[in-house]
Amino acid sequence: MLKQICVAGAIFVSLGVQAQTISLTKGQKLQTRVVTSMNVGMEMLGQNIETISKSTNTSTIEVKDITNDKYVLSGTLTRMEMHSSAMGQTLDFDSDKKEDREGEVGKVLSGRLDKAQEIQVDKQGKISSIQAIDSAGNNFADQLNFAEQMAQGQPYPYLLPLSNTGKLKSGDSWVDSTGSNETIKVITTYTVKSVSADEVNISFTAKTTKSGTTDVQGMPMEVNIAGNTTGSATYETGTGLLKQNNAVSTIKGDIGAMGGKSPITISNTVSTTVSKL
DSSP: OHHHHHHHTOOOOOOOOSSOSOOOOTTOEEEEEEEEEEEEEEEETTEEEEEEEEEEEEEEEEEEEEOSSEEEEEEEEEEEEEEEEETTEEEEEETTSHHHHTSHHHHHHTTTTTOEEEEEEETTSBEEEEOOOOOTTOHHHHHHHHHHHHTTTSBOTTBOOOOSSSSOOTTOEEEEEESOSSSOEEEEEEEEEEEOSSEEEEEEEEEEEEEEEEEETTEEEEEEEEEEEEEEEEEETTTOBEEEEEEEEEEEEEEEETTEEEEEEEEEEEEEEEEEO
16 A cells, blocks of 8 residues: 555746747657655554655657647656665666566566656646556556546646746746645645746745545545645746756645555655756
8 A cells, every 4th residue: 555655645037928838849859857755654553664765767758749729748758766665675676777677676667667658738738638558467557547647637747837817927926726635636826936038937835635535456545635845947938848846745644444544644855857859
């Protein structure tokens, strides 16, 4: 159960921007690099379990199509580096190492590596659908499929969040509410720190909640959690593409299954960079 929670607990001058829209080009390719440091504390059967992990995921994204109401993207996880420790055991993995990919961990993670996944994003930058990758019984792929379905309706993390005020200028602030308590409810406050001909710099704070019963791999799980996130992001002015994002989050709550309930605390730091290919 702890693995599922770690994965789901798993995506944020006075010159105005003249075109306050997202501008992508069919065939455009990007590379993303996401570095995540996470500490998960959970009490199970009277025992406190702490899991500390750091991962670096590298992916490619291609704009496959653009219609009147959406962008059709293809995302492929091309490299995964991971180190974690829990209950006196450590795990190290680098998908670029042949011996790691052929080992037991590599067999588990192979459910996602180098497999293209379609993602549809509406013209407001919100995720409208994410293709579930055939897991073929792979537990890790199942966990990611579950987490990604929870992300539907949320802002796509590599695009500029759009306000309803038109072009942006320094000092502008707005609130965006997405999702629901049954999936993931996120209320985010954005503040424009500066705008130039090249970059838009935004700071943000977010409150995240989830409550209710969730089906995880056929097992009903009662999830009641709440979290806070603070961060900053830099976007390319002309396209709305993310260049750099740094965020810190803390989540607290409890997880219940089979009549039991376990308190949980998650703290993580995420650094994301995006480059054009």
